[in-house]
Amino acid sequence: MLTRLFSDPSLLPEVQKYSGWAEDSEDDESKIKDDDQDARDDMEASELRGLGGSRTHSEHAGEDDLDDDMDDDDDDVEDEDDGGEDTEGDRPKKRGPKKRKMTPARIERSKMRRTKANARERTRMHDLNSALDNLRKVVPCYSKTQKLSKIETLRLAKNYIWALSEILRSGKRPDVVAYVQTLCKGLSQPTTNLVAGCLQLNSRNFLTEQQCQDGARYGSGSFSMHSYPYQCARLSSPHCQPGSNSHALRTPHGYCAPYDSLYGGSGSPEYNSPEYEGPLSPPVCINGNFSLKHQGPASPDNEKGYHYSMHYSGLPAGSRPAGAPNLVFGSTGARSGIHSENALPYHDMHLHHERAPAYDELNAFFHN
DNA sequence: TAGGCCATCTGGTCCT
DNA sequence: AGGACCAGATGGCCTA
Numbered sequence: 001m002l003t004r005l006f007s008d009p010s011l012l013p014e015v016q017k018y019s020g021w022a023e024d025s026e027d028d029e030s031k032i033k034d035d036d037q038d039a040r041d042d043m044e045a046s047e048l049r050g051l052g053g054s055r056t057h058s059e060h061a062g063e064d065d066l067d068d069d070m071d072d073d074d075d076d077v078e079d080e081d082d083g084g085e086d087t088e089g090d091r092p093k094k095r096g097p098k099k100r101k102m103t104p105a106r107i108e109r110s111k112m113r114r115t116k117a118n119a120r121e122r123t124r125m126h127d128l129n130s131a132l133d134n135l136r137k138v139v140p141c142y143s144k145t146q147k148l149s150k151i152e153t154l155r156l157a158k159n160y161i162w163a164l165s166e167i168l169r170s171g172k173r174p175d176v177v178a179y180v181q182t183l184c185k186g187l188s189q190p191t192t193n194l195v196a197g198c199l200q201l202n203s204r205n206f207l208t209e210q211q212c213q214d215g216a217r218y219g220s221g222s223f224s225m226h227s228y229p230y231q232c233a234r235l236s237s238p239h240c241q242p243g244s245n246s247h248a249l250r251t252p253h254g255y256c257a258p259y260d261s262l263y264g265g266s267g268s269p270e271y272n273s274p275e276y277e278g279p280l281s282p283p284v285c286i287n288g289n290f291s292l293k294h295q296g297p298a299s300p301d302n303e304k305g306y307h308y309s310m311h312y313s314g315l316p317a318g319s320r321p322a323g324a325p326n327l328v329f330g331s332t333g334a335r336s337g338i339h340s341e342n343a344l345p346y347h348d349m350h351l352h353h354e355r356a357p358a359y360d361e362l363n364a365f366f367h368n
Numbered sequence: 369t370a371g372g373c374c375a376t377c378t379g380g381t382c383c384t
Numbered sequence: 385a386g387g388a389c390c391a392g393a394t395g396g397c398c399t400a
Binding site: 114117118121122125126129149150151 | 372373374375376377378379
Binding site for chain 3: 113116117120121124
């Protein structure tokens with residue numbers, strides 16, 4: 001079909017719109033698919049001409065209905081199909097309006113509709129996959145090179161939400177083992193191993209680099225940084241520093257903590273601001289410290305990174321969860337002035353980012 | 369080679 | 385009517 005599409009100028013824009021697909025059409029795989037599609041089209045054309053004989057009327061009904069107002073020979077029916085053949089074997093006689101004859105023009109229109117529908121479906125699935133990629137970036141195990149499968153991503157995301165919810169609900173310092181177990185609940189063994197390995201390594205990195213000491217400052221009354229330090233490794237690890245080729249904190253498994261790779265090295269102008277990159281996902285610290293990733297050209301400020309901690313003490317007493325640790329929403333970064341005033345729950349913090357240049361992306365991320 | 373994962377095509381259904 | 389959404393089918397790729 002593609003070869004046909006490319007030879008048809010009227011279809012070319014529709015086809016070329018999907019650049020990735022169009023580019024791939026040059027390689028062998030796509031040529032195979034082209035051939036395959038040609039075969040399918042041939043089969044479809046045969047069936048549309050009534051040669052297939054296996055499709056029920058309902059399978060054609062939509063096409064025929066769609067053609068009602070366009071076809072010249074609307075009154076024509078395929079009597080040859082609906083005659084004695086319907087009683088052939090055990091098949092019951094077809095009901096409903098009779099199949100209309102597939103003229104070449106009708107076949108062409110049908111193909112055109114199908115082509116457009118395919119293109120839409122492709123786009124839809126690409127959007128879906130894109131959203132899934134975003135999700136992969138915010139669950140506690142992300143790698144550009146070795147992606148979690150779709151199903152594992154969804155499972156891990158569910159577990160992650162659950163784990164965070166439990167922490168917020170209880171307001172207690174969770175057990176790290178229980179946390180990992182919650183994260184890995186229902187995951188396949190390989191994914192479980194990856195997640196566990198990922199978290200452990202990040203933890204180690206953090207402990208050696210001691211880049212999250214500010215978080216430890218808030219340790220009393222809040223979850224200890226050392227219990228779940230991996231969330232903070234995203235800034236401390238040289239692998240995750242701006243300019244590093246490795247945008248993710250690599251582990252032996254090739255994974256890194258959440259946000260390590262979020263927008264890392266995207267090269268996209270909107271993410272290159274030396275001032276602020278902006279979070280695109282909920283800061284991840286299980287210990288109650290919300291961390292915003294900062295990337296950009298190396299600078300003293302950048303090296304400090306922006307480490308935001310959520311502390312309930314900054315909240316009005318009434319809004320503090322019962323039994324919640326005395327948490328303060330603070331910052332050790334250059335924007336501390338901005339965020340220290342923002343003693344709000346997490347979602348409010350993001351509202352605050354309306355002033356940030358990356359707000360649009362942030363907002364889009366959260367609402368996609 | 370079997371099984372898992374994925375992209376794509378396809379037809380049906382629902383919604384606007 | 386057209387588009388979105390969905391699920392089944394199919395074939396390719398990769399890995400154990």
